[in-house]
Structure formats: C-alpha cells, structure tokens
Amino acid sequence: MDIKLITFNEVTADLQSQLTELYKQLNAELTQLDLATALSDYNTTDVVICLDDDKLVGIAMMAKYKVVSGHKGMIEDVVVSSEYRGQGIGRKLMEKLLEQAEKSKLDDVLLFSGHHRTAAISLYKSLGFKLKESGMYIKKY
Secondary structure, three states: OEEEEEOHHHOOHHHHHHHHHHHOOOOOOOOOOOHHHHHOOOOOEEEEEEEEOOEEEEEEEEEEEEEOOEEEEEEEEEEEOHHHOOOOHHHHHHHHHHHHHHHOOOOEEEEOOOOOOHHHHHHHHHOOOOOOOOOOOOOOO
C-alpha cells in the first residue's frame, strides 16, 4: 500500500475514474467536482490517496483557508473502499493530512461526520479531535 500526497500534475483519467467509483461509497447522490479542478486553485487543497498497486483504495482531502480567527483546515471526503476497511488506511490518510496541517502552520483543523459513522468518529477521537458544541447549517445552491 502506498499513501501519498498528490498534486494537480499527477491526476490522470484513470485516477479520476477510480475516484468517481470510490466516492459513491461515501455519497452516491452528490455530484462530484473532478479531482483536477479541486487541486487547481492556489494550492488550497491537500489530497492524500492510498493505492494498492494502481488501484485507488482510499482518499482524504483538506481544504485550507484563512479567516480573521486564523488559518484553518477543513477535512472532507474521507473514504476507504469497503473491501479495505479495518486495515488502518483511514488512520494513515488522516495522519498524512495532519502532517500537512502542521507544515502549513494551521491553527485549527475541522471536520464533520455523521453521528451514525461510529468507526470514523472513533478514529477521529483517537487522533485528538474533540466534538465541538455548535450547530452546522447548510444552504444548497
């Protein structure tokens, strides 16, 4: 297994196709941006993948941004292929993103997780994430 941070130049049609299928395991209802688009703007998104030979088996992303309250990272779209779960891949993906957060000197790293995702929540807590008492609101366009 190879866990690595990828760049815009490493995105291939094959990788995009595999991501499209893998992402359906996270949420089959959402329309996806292509990976090249997500990586193209001013180095604001870190993408870590896990490959088993040439097969994409896991991915995690972190959007970085600045606001008055500091430099932030928002972890999104963490998914490990169902047949590879329970092997520590999610932890390795998250650890790689947290290394990037340190290198980027972020003040906070945030993430949201559905209450039903008990294995993911356990992983996040073991990595030092704490539940923040706040409400999240969303408006779809």
